Amino acid sequence: MRKLLGLAALVTALSSAAPSLAAVSLDQIKAAEIKLAKEAADADLRAAPPPRLSNVSDAALIRTAFDADTLTNSSISLSDAADLCRAATKAEYGYILHGLKRSGIDPKASKSEIAQKLILLESSNGMTYQDEVTLAVRFSIVCDAKSIPALQTFLATLPPEQMTDARKQALVMMRTGFLELFEATALTQAEPWRAANRDVVLNEALRWADVYAAAMPPQDRAMVIAVIDKVGRTAGLADATQEKLHRLRAVFQRTDCTGLCALSAG
Numbered sequence: 001m002r003k004l005l006g007l008a009a010l011v012t013a014l015s016s017a018a019p020s021l022a023a024v025s026l027d028q029i030k031a032a033e034i035k036l037a038k039e040a041a042d043a044d045l046r047a048a049p050p051p052r053l054s055n056v057s058d059a060a061l062i063r064t065a066f067d068a069d070t071l072t073n074s075s076i077s078l079s080d081a082a083d084l085c086r087a088a089t090k091a092e093y094g095y096i097l098h099g100l101k102r103s104g105i106d107p108k109a110s111k112s113e114i115a116q117k118l119i120l121l122e123s124s125n126g127m128t129y130q131d132e133v134t135l136a137v138r139f140s141i142v143c144d145a146k147s148i149p150a151l152q153t154f155l156a157t158l159p160p161e162q163m164t165d166a167r168k169q170a171l172v173m174m175r176t177g178f179l180e181l182f183e184a185t186a187l188t189q190a191e192p193w194r195a196a197n198r199d200v201v202l203n204e205a206l207r208w209a210d211v212y213a214a215a216m217p218p219q220d221r222a223m224v225i226a227v228i229d230k231v232g233r234t235a236g237l238a239d240a241t242q243e244k245l246h247r248l249r250a251v252f253q254r255t256d257c258t259g260l261c262a263l264s265a266g
Contacts, residue, residue: 026071026080032065076147137201156259181212185202
């Protein structure tokens with residue numbers, strides 16, 4: 001699954017450098033994310049696997065770094081969101097981009113060729129490390145969703161002259177990140193991941209779909225629906241999965257566009 005650093009970049013562009021008042025539990029999550037990203041990077045340099053849930057000594061670190069339940073039950077500021085969401089994505093990239101330097105991808109190749117090879121690498125790593133990636137994706141869904149209301153409130157009070165080009169570009173990145181997240185969530189349901197992992201991702205996406213759909217422009221909602229419809233035609237898809245995809249589709253059928261949706265559509 002792919003996800004841009006859109007929301008984290010936007011929050012960084014918008015918020016001040018004031019210190020975060022995050023609770024200790026959020027500080028522990030952030031520390032674990034940073035440590036996990038470093039350990040994954042160090043392992044990659046040694047051509048060794050990244051930390052695995054199957055390894056008792058790694059499992060506690062991974063579960064703390066991607067502790068979506070604690071995040072769900074915590075209040076989160078814009079600065080907390082920038083730190084946590086960005087660090088989580090960096091840790092996730094330690095899995096989905098594992099082996100990048102040994103992959104044979106030529107940095108001088110065309111953008112399309114590089115993109116195709118990256119997709120193949122991410123798909124292969126996503127399958128290999130699906131248990132860890134599942135936790136990472138679930139955390140990212142929660143992290144961005146918990147941040148959206150505060151972000152919308154901040155933007156609503158931002159003077160027009162302070163909506164700089166950098167902030168507008170960050171909005172575009174955020175919009176792209178949300179779209180990719182839900183497209184990937186749908187597409188994962190047709191991939192040969194273990195059913196339990198597919199369910200974790202889809203269930204969390206359903207839980208927060210209203211928040212995301214309200215923030216996305218109608219044309220992006222339509223693109224999510226198109227992917228859901230494509231996946232829904234997959235042969236052998238479980239009835240329970242079809243029902244959840246149908247519910248997800250219904251959420252993205254809304255046509256209103258106010259608040260963050262109106263800003264990101266501009």
